[in-house]
Amino acid sequence: MASPVYEQLLTVQDLDLALLQYRHRHANHPIQQQITELDDELATYQTTADEISGRQSELSAKEAELASEVAVIEAKRAEIDAKLYDGSVTGTKDLLALQDEAEMLVSRQSDLEDVELEIMEQVEQVDAELAPVTTQILGLLARRAEEEGLLAAALAEIEQEISTSETLRVEAASPIPADLLSHYESLRDDLGGVAVARLVGSTCDGCHMALSAVSFDQIKRQGDDALVNCDQCGRILIR
Ligand SMILES: [Zn+2]
Known part of the structure; x- marks a missing residue:
């Protein structure tokens, strides 16, 4: 089970993706x-x-x-x-x-x-x-x-909808440490909006690639609070 802060990051990401869609539809x-x-x-x-x-x-x-x-x-x-x-x-x-x-x-x-x-x-x-x-x-x-x-x-x-989502986004982001949030935001801009992915077995559901055995082993040894990234696409992984 991942630390709640990473789950929170996923909520922020969902809101960011929704905002992206709303803004696209608006324009x-x-x-x-x-x-x-x-x-x-x-x-x-x-x-x-x-x-x-x-x-x-x-x-x-x-x-x-x-x-x-x-x-x-x-x-x-x-x-x-x-x-x-x-x-x-x-x-x-x-x-x-x-x-x-x-x-x-x-x-x-x-x-x-x-x-x-x-x-x-x-x-x-x-x-x-x-x-x-x-x-x-x-x-x-x-x-x-x-x-x-x-x-x-x-x-x-x-x-x-944008206004509501923006308010929810501020609330959802507030418990996330600033450095983690800015790490997420810079990845998000580079990776087409999806910077956080779940680790399903040993596969990242962001890029759908299996992690290398070495990387997977390392991740398993990390504590729940540790920040881990997919060694294939760089996304933040939620375990
Ligand atoms: Zn990946």
């Missing part, structure tokens, strides 16, 4: 992976939405340009109408010239208005193109928000 939670995948999907849809919005802006700019051209023509036509009917122009030749100019302006305005109609149709098409993309983005954002909520709850639960 690599599967929900976080799902959120990352949603972000990738969102980025793809956002690129499409940006491209469509770009075309929307171009069309809006063209619409505004045409509207201002039409406004200029309308103002000119009003000016000509005024001249034609206010009696300020009396010569037949001048009146005909004004009438020609007015007709030319009407024709120009009609052409511009045709283009305006075409652009309005294009705006409708682009709006229809954007609508399903926006729906997808909103759906993904809602799913993301849901996953964020689930992740926060899951992480809070793990943090609680």
Whole structure:
């Protein structure tokens, strides 16, 4: 039977291993992976939405340009109408010239208005193109928000487990002599978390190797309180 302090070391090791797992799960939670995948999907849809919005802006700019051209023509036509009917122009030749100019302006305005109609149709098409993309983005954002909520709850639960295990670890480690604890900790970091193993017969259950006959004999002669290490892997052995 080994000294209780070594059994205590095994309890510390179990808690350290549990903490390692909790911290790993906290840092690599599967929900976080799902959120990352949603972000990738969102980025793809956002690129499409940006491209469509770009075309929307171009069309809006063209619409505004045409509207201002039409406004200029309308103002000119009003000016000509005024001249034609206010009696300020009396010569037949001048009146005909004004009438020609007015007709030319009407024709120009009609052409511009045709283009305006075409652009309005294009705006409708682009709006229809954007609508399903926006729906997808909103759906993904809602799913993301849901996953964020689930992740926060899951992480809070793990943090609680970590906090409990840390308290238990402090309690479990308190009766262990400082030099033994630091020997354990440095072995633990070198040996992937498992620094304490039981000796089963003459086999170390850390590395599953049989101890050499000489080493096994030496260990048997040591007192219960003595620190013995596996001659194969170096782990602290509990007898
Ligand atoms: Zn070993």
